[in-house]
Amino acid sequence: MLTFNSMEKIAIASGKGGVGKTSLTLIIANFLKSKGYKVGLLDADIHGPNLLQLLVSNNDVCSVISDKDSNQLVPQIINNFVVNSIDFSVGKENAAIWRGPLVSKVIKQLYLNTKWGELDYLLIDMPPGTGDAYLTILDNLEIDKILLVAVEDDFCISNLHKTCSLINKLNKQSLGIIENLSENFSVPSPPIISKRIKNEFDDEILFVLPRLPRKIFYQEVNNLDKLRTYIPENFLI
Numbered sequence: 001m002l003t004f005n006s007m008e009k010i011a012i013a014s015g016k017g018g019v020g021k022t023s024l025t026l027i028i029a030n031f032l033k034s035k036g037y038k039v040g041l042l043d044a045d046i047h048g049p050n051l052l053q054l055l056v057s058n059n060d061v062c063s064v065i066s067d068k069d070s071n072q073l074v075p076q077i078i079n080n081f082v083v084n085s086i087d088f089s090v091g092k093e094n095a096a097i098w099r100g101p102l103v104s105k106v107i108k109q110l111y112l113n114t115k116w117g118e119l120d121y122l123l124i125d126m127p128p129g130t131g132d133a134y135l136t137i138l139d140n141l142e143i144d145k146i147l148l149v150a151v152e153d154d155f156c157i158s159n160l161h162k163t164c165s166l167i168n169k170l171n172k173q174s175l176g177i178i179e180n181l182s183e184n185f186s187v188p189s190p191p192i193i194s195k196r197i198k199n200e201f202d203d204e205i206l207f208v209l210p211r212l213p214r215k216i217f218y219q220e221v222n223n224l225d226k227l228r229t230y231i232p233e234n235f236l237i
Contacts, residue, residue, distance in 0.1 A: 007040075007119045010175070010236070011137060014149040015159025017128040020180040021149045022050045024209075025125040026221050028147070029081060031231050034224065037120040040075070042110060043085035044137055045127040046103050052087045054221055055079060072115040079222070084114045104136040111141050121236070129159070130166045138170050148177045148203060152184075152194045164201065175236075176204040181211045187226045207231055
């Protein structure tokens with residue numbers, strides 16, 4: 001029987017926002033689901049949660065309720081994913097106006113007090129940067145495996161170095177880098193790894209995804225028609 005302790009818990013992280021971290025979280029989730037695995041999704045970006053916007057096309061999002069027997073949060077099942085997000089509590093249109101200690105407390109509750117059930121993988125969509133929320137997730141919640149998202153951009157690369165430094169200081173394991181939004185090639189051409197990203201980091205480049213027109217990209221996030229060929233068949237398996 002799969003338990004919370006035995007499921008694979010993987011954080012998807014980046015040095016800054018706007019690099020497609022949330023989209024990649026869902027792409028990875030759909031890839032794993034296509035392989036027959038049960039996947040949970042936690043949007044840990046308290047101040048800028050976007051996961052539900054990619055999962056749900058309308059505003060009819062139910063609230064998470066508490067299980068009377070276990071007093072745990074009961075997550076939503078969306079597209080066969082087990083999902084929890086702060087959006088369920090505050091609403092998609094409302095801001096969570098909380099300071100560091102409260103943000104850390106909420107993240108712990110979403111992570112530890114959710115009735116995840118029997119999952120193979122729990123993917124955590126991390127907040128950008130290296131602040132309090134980041135430290136709470138990596139240092140206190142016993143998440144040891146991290147996927148890094150990189151874009152060939154000066155600010156992204158600079159901030160990702162800081163993220164890598166933090167990961168090393170906390171003795172966490174980086175599974176490698178996913179290069180996203182590449183402009184070095186286009187579908188259906190073979191992938192071209194950024195020489196700069198490869199030279200800047202010691203981590204392995206796991207795969208590269210090209211930049212797509214916005215409309216097509218959002219279709220791909222859930223369908224994995226054109227992008228699937230760029231993901232190794234044994235990725236995370």
